[in-house]
Amino acid sequence: MTDPLLLRALRREPVERTPVWIMRQAGRYLPEYRAVREKHSFLELCRTPELAAEVTLQPIRRFGFDGAILFSDILVPVVAMGAPVEFGDGGPKLARPIRSRADVDRLRVPEPTESMPFVGDAARLVVRELPGEVPLLGFAGAPFTLLTYLVEGGGSRDFAETKRFLAHAPDAAHALLEKLAETVARSLAAQIDAGCAAVQLFDTWASALSPADYASFALPAARRVFEALAPRRVPRLYYVNGIAGLLELAAASGADALSIDWRIDLGDARRRVPHLAFQGNLDPHALLGPLDSVRAKTRAVLESNGGRPGHVFNLGHGIFPEAPIEAVEAVIETVRESRPVRS
Amino acid sequence: MTDPLLLRALRREPVERTPVWIMRQAGRYLPEYRAVREKHSFLELCRTPELAAEVTLQPIRRFGFDGAILFSDILVPVVAMGAPVEFGDGGPKLARPIRSRADVDRLRVPEPTESMPFVGDAARLVVRELPGEVPLLGFAGAPFTLLTYLVEGGGSRDFAETKRFLAHAPDAAHALLEKLAETVARSLAAQIDAGCAAVQLFDTWASALSPADYASFALPAARRVFEALAPRRVPRLYYVNGIAGLLELAAASGADALSIDWRIDLGDARRRVPHLAFQGNLDPHALLGPLDSVRAKTRAVLESNGGRPGHVFNLGHGIFPEAPIEAVEAVIETVRESRPVRS
Numbered sequence: 001m002t003d004p005l006l007l008r009a010l011r012r013e014p015v016e017r018t019p020v021w022i023m024r025q026a027g028r029y030l031p032e033y034r035a036v037r038e039k040h041s042f043l044e045l046c047r048t049p050e051l052a053a054e055v056t057l058q059p060i061r062r063f064g065f066d067g068a069i070l071f072s073d074i075l076v077p078v079v080a081m082g083a084p085v086e087f088g089d090g091g092p093k094l095a096r097p098i099r100s101r102a103d104v105d106r107l108r109v110p111e112p113t114e115s116m117p118f119v120g121d122a123a124r125l126v127v128r129e130l131p132g133e134v135p136l137l138g139f140a141g142a143p144f145t146l147l148t149y150l151v152e153g154g155g156s157r158d159f160a161e162t163k164r165f166l167a168h169a170p171d172a173a174h175a176l177l178e179k180l181a182e183t184v185a186r187s188l189a190a191q192i193d194a195g196c197a198a199v200q201l202f203d204t205w206a207s208a209l210s211p212a213d214y215a216s217f218a219l220p221a222a223r224r225v226f227e228a229l230a231p232r233r234v235p236r237l238y239y240v241n242g243i244a245g246l247l248e249l250a251a252a253s254g255a256d257a258l259s260i261d262w263r264i265d266l267g268d269a270r271r272r273v274p275h276l277a278f279q280g281n282l283d284p285h286a287l288l289g290p291l292d293s294v295r296a297k298t299r300a301v302l303e304s305n306g307g308r309p310g311h312v313f314n315l316g317h318g319i320f321p322e323a324p325i326e327a328v329e330a331v332i333e334t335v336r337e338s339r340p341v342r343s
Numbered sequence: 344m345t346d347p348l349l350l351r352a353l354r355r356e357p358v359e360r361t362p363v364w365i366m367r368q369a370g371r372y373l374p375e376y377r378a379v380r381e382k383h384s385f386l387e388l389c390r391t392p393e394l395a396a397e398v399t400l401q402p403i404r405r406f407g408f409d410g411a412i413l414f415s416d417i418l419v420p421v422v423a424m425g426a427p428v429e430f431g432d433g434g435p436k437l438a439r440p441i442r443s444r445a446d447v448d449r450l451r452v453p454e455p456t457e458s459m460p461f462v463g464d465a466a467r468l469v470v471r472e473l474p475g476e477v478p479l480l481g482f483a484g485a486p487f488t489l490l491t492y493l494v495e496g497g498g499s500r501d502f503a504e505t506k507r508f509l510a511h512a513p514d515a516a517h518a519l520l521e522k523l524a525e526t527v528a529r530s531l532a533a534q535i536d537a538g539c540a541a542v543q544l545f546d547t548w549a550s551a552l553s554p555a556d557y558a559s560f561a562l563p564a565a566r567r568v569f570e571a572l573a574p575r576r577v578p579r580l581y582y583v584n585g586i587a588g589l590l591e592l593a594a595a596s597g598a599d600a601l602s603i604d605w606r607i608d609l610g611d612a613r614r615r616v617p618h619l620a621f622q623g624n625l626d627p628h629a630l631l632g633p634l635d636s637v638r639a640k641t642r643a644v645l646e647s648n649g650g651r652p653g654h655v656f657n658l659g660h661g662i663f664p665e666a667p668i669e670a671v672e673a674v675i676e677t678v679r680e681s682r683p684v685r686s
Contacts, residue, residue: 157500160628160665167632210626210659211608212643244588245607264588265554283553285503289510300555316553322503 004135006067007197010235010257010277012310014342018302019066020335021137022328023239023259024318025059026071029325032058042087046072047118053125060134063332067137067198067312068130070123070191074141074202075149077187080110081179083150097153099165101172109182112190119187120194127195135198138191142203142238143180143225144218150176159208166217177221185228192232200237200259201225203250207242214246219253226254237279241317247272262286262316267304277310284315287327294327298334309341347478349410350540353578353600353620355653357685361645362409363678364480365671366582366602367661368402369414372668375401385430389415392464399469403477406675410480410541410655411473413466413534417484417545418492420530423453424522426493440496442508444515452525455533462530463537470538478541481534485546485581486523486568487561493519502551509560520564528571535575543580543602544568546593550585557589562596569597580622584660590615605629605659610647620653627658630670637670641677652684 002008006019027033033055036045045051052071060068075085075092086093098104113120126136141149148162149155156162166173188199206218226236238255240246244264251258257277260269266281286297298313305311313335319328345351349362370376376398379388388394399414418428418435429436441447456463469479484492492498494505509516531542549561569579581598583589587607594601600620603612609624629640641656648654656678662671 158628160631160663163626163628164631167629167636207606210605210629210640211611212640213626242585242587242606244585245611246587262553263550263585268554268588283506283556285501285506286510286553288503288507293510297553297555320503 004066004133004197006135006312007235009310009312009341010198010237012277014309014340016340018305018311018313018335018338018341020313020332021065021067021069022059022315022319022331023069025063025065025069026055027319028321029319029323029328030058030062032062042073046076049118049121049125052118052122053129056122056126056136057129060130063328065134065332067135068126069137069139069200070119070126070196072119072122072139074139074146076116076119077110077112077140077183078146078150080112080115081107081183083107091155092149094150094153097161098150098176099161101169101175104172104176104179107176107179109179109186112187116187116190120190123191123194123196136196137237138188138196138199140184140188140199140201140225142201142206142218143177143184143221144209145203145205146180146184147173147176148205148208159205162208166213173217177217178224181221181224185225188225188229189232192229192234196234198235198237199229200239201255203238203240206240207246211246211249215249219249222253222255230254235277239279251276257310257312259314260316265304266301266311267306270305270308277312278305279312279314281314281316282331284317284320284323287319287323287331291326291330294330295334298331302335302338307339307341311341313338347409347476347540349478349655350578352653352655352684353541353580355620357652357683359683361648361654361656361678361681361684363656363675364408364410364412365402365658365662365674366412368406368408368412369398370662371664372662372666372671373401373405375405385416389419390461392461392468395461395465396468396472399465399479400472403473406671408477408675410478411469412480412482412543413462413469413539415462415465415482417482417489419459419462420453420455420483420526421489421493423455423458424450424526426450434498435492437493437496440504441493441519442504444512444518447515447519447522450519450522452522452529455530459530459533463533466534466537466539479539480580481531481539481542483527483530483542483544483568485544485549485561486520486527486564487552488546488548489523489527490516490519491548491551502548505551509556516560520560521567524564524567524571528568531568531572532575535572535577539577541578541580542572543582544598546581546583549583550589554589554592558592562592565596565598573597578620582622594619600653600655602657603659608647609644609654610649613648613651620655621648622655622657624657624659625674627660627663627666630662630666630674634669634673637673638677641674645678645681650682650684654684
């Protein structure tokens, strides 16, 4: 019995072909997901282990991806910290943004098995149903990315409030990042204990920062999370959207693999950081093109990796609701035709 | 008589200190600009040489920047091509987006002295008023960035329509880029002929593309513009917002200087592309912090450049309307204290 393909690739071992999964693969582009969502709210899905497990498994049944990722939301731990979030059509909204040291001090560091038991329960249900060769990935938002939601009171285009907060109240920002790092580390540890064989930390908005600010705020907080997980010995992935200017810094986070967006050439990234595994990095918009172009762009990503061990195929960001099923199939077929990788 | 500081820096010659100007320095953060805008619409400003000259000169009078940049809008040439644009508070809107080869074929390549005479007239008025040591920069939107407005029908967050267009109608996209390149080259040539001593091409949205798509679409069109201007022998700057993953490609555009955003370390950029001048790259949000932090971050940019010849200080993107005047003063004072640069 060999380990699952995805885990071997993340450890940069030889593989018979490149593994593939897709960020947000349990999502609105799938008719079977939309059918579940017609009957249940997004939050119900997150909080009901049977529903979370069902939508986690849907893309595995349909496509046979090489990895499943637990259905949840990066703000679930934030709610457990004592910051209520409303999940509406216009994106998440926080009634009371966090903008002062006093706000930070009011937040608690929750124990996931008590305050988010449904996450571990969902993971256990999924692992029971998954084929043995498909590992389950746990995930969490990285401390800085969670901070942006807390400070902005929701999503943001330019993160002006976040940057004001970092500049005017750096001590409060560091205190908040510390609480978030501890919360996230506990949440990921609980997911691993419930059966997740790898974890991905999403620092989606960290590239709003200059490299110097990233190094002062986002990076040490992400590093704390990865360090806390080291004893559990599962592959730790780190995703930053817009990573090109932060690549060497992000590589110093302690992650085993960098999950990269499409605005950097994969081969260049691997030359700059030769000692880590990589995941990515097809432009999610590529799936809106003709199928021939989908296949060509998928092949171009594989060619850019150039047979280096330690590549997991993925998109450079989450899949869009508009992505056609046939485009996803074209990606998967093309990756399955990839050549064996020897170390 | 030596040449102006800004031009010498762009030619990577020794300078007594680092020159400084600010993208969108003629803009809403200035009370005197807002006073003019209370009486005149944005488009009136663009189309009335006296008004355009007045707001171009305002930041020079107040701060004594080392360069002036002609007040205009990157969509002015697009209007002259036959694509009407409405400039409202929600950003520019095009009544009829360009989405087919037939749409492209209907656009004309205008002669700027006939269809946009007010641009050259404004430049001549400004040059007459400017102190001899302050050169005037001309500017234009780069072909790909203009294409995004034409195809999306305005601004966009994710450029989905643009990417659909490139994937489904690459020939029409190339034809459009060619028309835009010719239009832009003529517009910049006319600005130089009217007295501009340098030009900047804004490819603000090019980093929405993967490096491969950038190399296929945006880059050759920008290169065509720079090549057309070569005989006029003025420094040509190229700005891409989010340039980190495209740096080496953008350096092959034929530009003399790269104007870079804040999401890449300036020193790293200069190590990767040692043969060009650079402009940048303070995070515009830095100006919203306390003045001590504004000064520290300004010094950090200068230190990151590390005394290399060929640095023009600027922000990494346009200044925000919310930026306090005192923050701009703090930036300028700090840059003026910079050390001489020997080659």
